Amino acid sequence: MNRSMIRYILGCVVQIEGALLLLPCIVALIYQEREGIYYCIVAGAALLIGAIISHNKPKEQVIYLKEGCVTTALSWIMLSIVGCVPFILTGEIPAFADALFETISGFTTTGASILNDVEALSHCSLFWRSFTHWIGGMGVLVFLLAIIPLSGGSNINLMRAESPGPSVGKLVPKVKHTARILYAIYIGLTVLEIILLIAGSMPLFDVFCTAFGTAGTGGFGIKNDSFAGYSPYLQWVVAIFMILFGVNFNMYYFLLFRNVKKAFNMEEVRGYFIIIAAAVGVIFVDLCGTAVNAATALRDAVFQVASIITTTGFSSVDFNLWSQQCKVILVLLMFVGACAGSTGGGIKVSRFQVLLKTVGKELDSYIHPKSIKKIKMDGKPIEHEVVRAINVYFITFMILFASSVFLISFEGKDLVTNFTAVAATINNIGPGLEMVGPTSNFSVFGTFSKYVLMFDMIAGRLELFPLLILFYPPLWRDMLLKKTLKRKKLQ
């Protein structure tokens, strides 16, 4: 295992975080907040420690899939630990478990909060909270690949470990250029949203926090009622942009650079929009039967469906009060998730499409046991490895889900709360139902449960295996084995 390369990349990640921590300092300066000092301290420390760790660039720079996974998982854990320190130092979230929960929720773009009163936070802390969404959305390692010169083609393994989707590919031959293109599209869309929000006379600070939360499909609100208090225009803008950020970024690349036809032929995106339309339709009809008028019903339906399917988690209305069928639809959407290659979470639309096709293929084999059928996506046959990986992913997901629900059930809360709490965290959504509904928060859970949910959040964001491999004994045996051999040689 190339431990020196892992060390080097971790150092770079800490340095990047240090640099990014300077932005809340600027916000603190604007608002004249004392808390900014702590951000400066942590920023400086991070830059220094990061520089020391990444001091020697290793000669052997080749990394394989296992190093990619370990690096990604460790980077994210380190990112979260460093990022939660300001909250503790400023005294706004004094307990370590709480601060870590909030930070992990930020970076993994979950948006589940343990804060009872969000508006009591300083501006710079609110800014940092929302900014972690923006960083975690596209990914910090993708950012690293875009800016830091790393030679060798094996760096695709970093991108594979961090980016969501059943099979991560490149847009252009070089990884560095692909990463830059992705970030360019990401930044472009964010700026577009910012402009439209400003046009809706939203206060500037709110604009940035909202844009960050939408872009990363995170969902941290800076108001206690999340998004319910904002004007209809603003709710529509955010709803549309949430949907846009849940679309596969490859489609934007095709639209911008190559061909429109290929963009509109993407099966996954079509499926995504069909699901949204269907869900909105059902909920809209149901809501019309209640006391609200049609325009509000449509707006609420679109906003909530968009928010849940893209796993953002903003709420414009207390959907805990909706009818049972609407709530079930929302819970199902939690699992579907957004498109692969976007900033959204969940199991991803393309995986479900492939899974459904696998079921179809299995049913076919009962009629014609000897038939051969290749599963196709976008007209191209999918390799067996990818299909197998998707099936295993789904099973692993379910095992992890069930275990988590089991572990947090010891606190004695009701099933719906436990179920949706895990669903909301492992799919990186934010709000659940009942005791963790849109008007409540996760402070109702004890410390042990919070750690379980933190594990779920990171697992969900990194798509399970990069995190699970850290806890898999053969990996450590692999690391230990190399060390002993080295010592023997010196003898």
Add this chain to the structure above:
Amino acid sequence: MIQGKSQKKSGLNIIIVGCGKVGMTLTRELVREGHDITIIDKNPQKIQSVTSLYDVMGLVGNGASYSIQMEAGIKNADLIVSVADSDELNILCCTIAKQVGHCATIARVRNPDYSKEVGYLQEKLGLTMIINPELETATEAARVLYLPTALEVNSFSHGQAEMTKFKIPEGNPLDGMEIAALNTYLSNKGKTVNFLICAVEREGQVHIPSGNFVMQKGDIVSYVASRKTAKTFMESIGFKTSRVKNCLIVGGGEVAYYLAKQLLHMGISVKIIESNNARCEELSILLPKAVIINGDGTNEETLREEGLDYVDSFVALTGIDEENILLTLHAQQVSGAKVITKIDRSNFKNVINKLDMGSVVYPSNITSEAIIAYVRAKKNSADSNNIETLYHMFDYRAEAIEFVVDEKSRLTGVPLMELKLKNDVLVAFINRNGNIILPSGKDCIEVGDKAMIVTTHTGFKNIVDILA
């Protein structure tokens, strides 16, 4: 900021069809030079492995198909190189590519049926370059057999100048001598030879020597001389240079055919051992003057029966690298023949170098060198071809490049000793109208000359790159 959009990209867009041994080597080298590569192959496993190793885009499909080429981005490509297994596929790929996009096309063509008509194919089908690695390998092997005490002979200026590599053995007068002293030593012996020592490898380090560099035994020395004087030079420093009189070849593939043809032409008698009966019959028709043996060349008894102990030279050309290595090592043990080994795959290069097998030819390297020479020259100016030849020396640690000087620059007309050159750059020779000039400080490079540079820097694309 968006790299894909910006015009000032640092590399060319290259599509490679065929991910075999040559394809892999080519990918590795071109990625090293910083180009954007898309590689097409029918086999998904090969694409998977190449994309995991190198920073390239992979595509599974038939490279000659219009839709696959479009998907690979043929419209934006600068060059398509087709090195798949089948000659026909390669030619077809390039022909279609020429119609679809407007890129340069390079095809690998091995079959002697087509390679006889190379000129016609290039002209009519608009192919930029046709490479025949088997022919080139055979030519390189033939050059070594012409000068058997050399390790490697590379030719420049269409064969008029040669760069020869040899190892200084024990007890040779060169051991302990300064390079500058060599000229006086030779003139004392009554021979004035025009030569220039351009590179010395010692213990893994490559040096571009100045006059006071002291040579030692075990050094691998590369020198440049015109073709006629190369032999005289070797004789004068105590090397036997009599050409081999006969040659035993194991393996009857294309390389063997081309090599046998050249050797027979030079008057060297050839014996080929090939295990496939049908191929033996083919060879016996194609090479009537050679002795074709249908037998297992990896069998010690067969080799002894065919006179391995008495032969002057032995060339291992089977399709399996490991067999070739074992054959060569065996031949070195049982006879004093000059041995040449062909290695197709470039794995375990360090091990091969340590085995001290003498001359080794790498067909995939020959192909990639030719293509890189072209690619480097192309980056400079769209049409002109200002790199005549390019060789990688000492396992890519040094390069020998022959530049065509076709325009005035800061270099032309200035005496060499007044030019401020980079470190580790040597102007090895100047070819002016067919005359090979080994330059002293007073010589100048003029427009219309071809100048050969040896350097440890990589990536020179134009003659002016040698200036500091």
